Amino acid sequence: MHLISNLHQMAVDELHDGEQGGAPAAAAPTGLRGLLRSSGYSLYVLLLLLLTYLLNQLDRYMLAIVARPSAQEIEFGDKGCLLNETVKSTLEDGNCTAITTETTCTSFVDADGHHGCKWDYTGTGTEYNLLAGPVFILIYTFAGIPMGLAADLYNRKLLLAGALILWSTCTFLTGFAEEYWELAVLRFGIGFGEAGCTPFATSLLADYFIPELRGTALGVYNWGIYFGYSMAYAIGNFITDANIMDMGWRWSYFISGGPGILLGILMIFTMKEPQRAGVTDESRAAARQKTFVQRLPEMMRLFFRPSLFLLCFAGAIRNAAGYVWSYSTQTFFEGIGQTSTQIGAYMSWIPLVAGSIGVVFGGFISDRVVSRVGPHGRVWVIIISQLLAAPFVFCVLFVEPPWAYISLIPVYIIGEMWIPITLAVLVELVPAEIRTAAVAFYFFVISNVGGNMPLLVDPVKQAFKNAGNSEIDALRDTLYLFYPGEYILGALLYLLALFSLRRDLRIAQEESARAGSIQKDGESNEGYEPTAEET
Structure with missing residues (x-):
């Protein structure tokens, strides 16, 4: 059985007929083996985009890793009782964090009379959550839509390189921040730059790789999430502890931001802008004549189709689980008595290895399932993976280290399949002329819901504290609701999206056919080698 194009004739893919000269065409290679058979230049572009996404995640999550030392130096957020590591005592971190008042904290002593606790900034609270959520998310999401619309018309390579250099520069400068407002302004700049990363990169990958390899290519690209997230723990914990030039956490930002500036320059001079698959000169010219105000309602109407609406809603809920955990991981493990060195020792490799396996395995599985049961099979892979991962997510919060860390391995391998698969479904549901803008709008939705979900952590946690629970x-209990709970809720919403997926896929194909945007047989970008004129 042939792959995506023969099953549902996707509106946004380079379609290949199942028969030529009366004989059935051989199935195109899938998975990593098929990906490695792509042209060397296409693989080089994939590597550049992978590194870009790595830096995107590294710079984004550095705030969460160095929140406590930066809050203590710049003085922002909530205060609490912490273990004073400069004083020799027999107290443990849990002895101090259980104390809720400053007076009790500063007077608490161990058996030898040593004051082993201190009342200091914890790296949590409303000011921290504002940096992690609205300050970053609002500009990240609102800027993404016009960037996506621009990328459907103009040079995506230059737009991506410019965005990379901008957010990397802001990350580097964060290492010099002395006031809270400076952190906020630079965080705003990081959000603006990162807004264009995945919309630009997804559109480029869709034109560099044929539909049969698209899920796998997106899976490799999404390795960047876990490489960057893991490196944030390694750099944020170990570099801060190294205290280079007595600047502690600041060097974490210097090391994170610097490489992106160089990579952006390399991208400008070595990456080529590919021909847009599935877009004719006529359709592109017509798109150029429409203003932003005219094009936005057309795209919005697409997203009110039941399948796309539910796909976005499900992705937003699942994304919320990731955001809440990402910005609470360091705080949670510190709260149960883990040191920054212990946290870094596990979190610097578990997301990297397990998450990378998960996204590529998910892309590969979804491509194989599509070849057998059709595009809706991708969504079944998401649903099953989230339900299988949920018990392990529960164990992360329930069991003690090191088993809590070990439980994260199946969580990342199984639970992270949804990312590339959802993107693959999305690009199969929208016309090629607005593919980048559609990806940007998708991220607008899931990031506004998911990215602002951490704001609910503090009030819900306070409600549990008012009921008599300790801080940790x-x-x-709060994380039980927002972490495994949203895995299950997200799976149920993906299940609802299945009911209307077949009909909306057919509508997308028919509209694309009327617009004349489907390429003829054999006009794919497989093995794409750009010419000098396409820069």
């Missing part, structure tokens, strides 16, 4: 128990 209140945080754990």
Whole structure:
């Protein structure tokens, strides 16, 4: 059985007929083996985009890793009772974090009379959550839509390189921040630059790789999430502890931001802008004549189709689980007595290895399932993976280290399949002329819901504390709701999206056919080698 194009004749893919000269065409290679048979230049572009996404995630999550030392130096957020590591005592971190008042904290002593606790900034609270959520998310999401619309008309390579250099520069400058407002302004700049990363990169990958390899290519690209996230723990914990030039956490930002500036320059001079697959000169010219105000309602109407609406809603809920955990991981493990060195020792490799396996395995599985049951099979892969991962997510919060860390391995391998698969379904549901803008709008939706979900952590945690729970128990109960709970809720919403997926796929194909945007047989970008004129 042939792959995506023969089953549902996708509106946004380079369609290949199943028969030529009366004989059935051989199935195109899938998975990593098929990906490695692509042209060397296409693989080089994939590597550049992977590194870009790595830096995107590294720079984004550095705030969460160095929140406590930066808050203590710049003085922002909530205060609490912490273990004073400069004083020799027999107290443990849990002895101090259980104390809720400053007076009790500063007077608490161990058996030898040593004051082993201190009342200091914890790296949590409303000011921290504003940096992690609205300050970053609002500009990240609102800027993404016009960037996506621009990328459907103009040079995506230059737009991506410019965005990379901008957010990397802001990350580097964060290392010099002395006031809270400076952190906020630079965080705003990081959000603006990162807004264009995945919309630009997804559109480029869709034109560099044939439909049969698209899920796998997106899976490799999404390795960047876990490489960057893991490196944030390694750099944020180990570099801060190294205290280079007595600047502690600041060097974490210097090391994170610098490489992106160089990579952006390399991208400008070595990456080529590919021919847009599935877009004719006529359709592109017509798109150029429409203003932003005219094009936005057309795209919005697409997203009110039941399948796309539910796909976005499901992705937003699942994304919320990731955001809440990402910005609470360091705080949670510190709260149960783990040191920054212990956290870094596990979190610097578990997301990297397990998450990378998960997204590529998910892309490969979805491509194989599509070849057998059709594009809706991708969504079945998401649903099953989320339900299988949920018990392990529960164990992360329930069991003690090191088993809590070990439980994260199946969580990342199984639970992270949804990312590339959802993107693959999305690009199969929208016309090629607005593919980048559609991806940007999708991220607008899932990031506004998911990215702002951490704001609910503090009030819910406070409600549990008011019910008599300790600080760490209140945080754990809150995470039960927002972490494994949203895995299950997201799976149920993906299940609802299945009911209308077949009909909306057919509508997308028919509209694309009327617009004349489907390429003829054999006009794919497989093995794409751009010419000098396409820069």
